[in-house]
Amino acid sequence: MRMEKPVKEYEIRAHHGMCLAFFEGKGYSDGFVKYMAEIKEALGKDPVVRLVNRTDEICGYCPHNKLGCCDSEEKVGRYDALVFCLCGVEEGIEIRWSIFERLVEQNIISAGKREEVCGDCQWNSICRKPLDA
């Protein structure tokens, strides 16, 4: 009997849809950057992901992940809530990655609302670059 390989399920924090859109190989540590690049590549294969508002796949190697809780939870939880609201999707939804990417692009980035969501993030200057160019 042929065993089916289990399909890996990804949980992704809603606001990480924006971080991934602008990711250019910078992050909290070398390990974090390497891991984030691997996740970005895996998401390029367009899996179904579950959108969440808690630590996710990407938080795995982050130094801010303290025993499964983000030490900036108040701030990043606010980002997640705004992404869910602006994209019109609910916490826990399972959705193909490319569809979520499009929702983020259309409803937040192209709509000029990115800084309303996460303008106080320490990486804001990276995500501003396309506008400054």
Ligand code: SF4
């Ligand atoms: S800062 Fe918080 S939300 Fe962002 S990757 Fe690290 S643990 Fe996750």
